[in-house]
Amino acid sequence: MGPHTIEMTNDIEHRLKNKDINPTAMRLLVLDFLTKQVAAISLNDLEKGMGPSDRITLYRTLKTFEEKGLVHSIEDGTGATKYALCEDNCDGDQHHDLHVHFYCNTCKETFCLPNTKIPEISLPKRFQTEEMNLIIKGICDQCHPG
Template structure:
C-alpha cells in the first residue's frame, strides 16, 4: 500500500486503521462497484462487521458512495475528490450489466436536476441504467 492511501483518509479526517487502509486499497483496485460480500471475500478472513463499519465511515466522510442497483445488495465505489463529510457531490448515473452482474459508475453522465413540488424534499437521487456492458457485448 502506498502512502497516498493513508493521506486520502487523513485528508478527510479519518483515522487510518489497518482495516480502513485495506478496504480503501481494495476499492481503488476495482474496475466496478463491489458489494460487502465481494470485499469480504477479497479481504478474507476479515470481519464482515468491521468492513461494514468501515464502508459506513467512508460514506459519512465522502470517501465512498453506495449504489442501489436493484439487486438487493448495495454496491460501493470510491467518490471523486469533490465529495465531503455529509455531502456527496458526484451525483452520476450508474450502469448495471445484466450479463456479468457488474455495476459501473458513469461519472460523465450527470443525473439531471429534478424539480420537486412545494413541500417535497429530496434526500437521495439514484439513477441506474440496465443493459449489457461493452465487455459482455464483445
Template sequence: MTKDIEQRLKNKDINPTAMRLLVLDFLMQQNAAISLTDLEKGMGPSDRITLYRTLKTFEEKGLVHHIDDGTGTTKYALCMEECDADHHHDLHVHFYCQQCKETFCLPNTQIPEITLPKKFRSEEMNLVIKGVCDQCNPD
C-alpha cells in the same frame, strides 16, 4: 503507495487504521462497485462487522457512495475527490450489466436536472441504467 492511501484517508478526516488502509487499497483496485460480500471475499479472513463499519465510515466522510442498483444488494464505489462529509457531489448515472452482473459508475454521465412539484424535497437521487456493458457487448 501506502503513503498515498494513508493521505487520502487523512484528507477525509479518517484515522488510517490498518484495516481502513487495506479496505481503501482494495476499493481502489476495483473496476466496478462492490457489495459487502464481495469485499469480504476479496479481503480474505476479515470480520464482516468491521468491514461494514469501515464502509459506513467511508460513506459518512465522503470517501465512498452507496448504490442501489435494483438487485437487492447495496454496492459501494469510491467517490469523486470533491465529496465530503456534508455532501456527496457525485450525482452520476450508474450502469448495471445484466450479463456479468457488475455495477459501474459513469461519472461523465450526469443525472439530468429534475424539477419536483412544490413541497417535495429531494434527499437522495439514483439513476440506474440496465443493459450490457462494454466488456460483455460483442459489438
C-alpha cells in the same frame, strides 16, 4: 487546516487522513482494495476479496468511509448494497456524485459513470429535490456483442 507536519507514508494513508479518517491497518487495506476495483462492490465482494477478516468490521469500515465522504453506496436493485469510491469533490454531508450508475444484466456488475450526470428534472409544483438516484440497467461496453 492544521500545519503540514504530518509525514505521509503513502498515498492511501494520505487519502484517509484527508477525509479525517483514522488510518488503521484494516482501513488501509480496505481502501487499497477499493482503489483497485473497476466496478462497485458489495460487502460480500469485499469479504471475499480481502484476506480473512471479520465481516462486521468490514461493514463498519464501509459505513465510516461513507459517512466521511470517501465512498458512496449504490442501491442497484440486486438486494445487496454496493460501494464505490467517491470523486474528490465529495464530503460527508453532501455527496456530489450525481452521476448515473449502470448495472449490466449480463456480467451483473455495477459501474459508476462519472461523466454521465443526472440531468435537471423539473418536478411538479412544490416538490423539492434533495437527492437523486438513477440506475440504468442494460448491457455494458465489455459485454456488448460485436
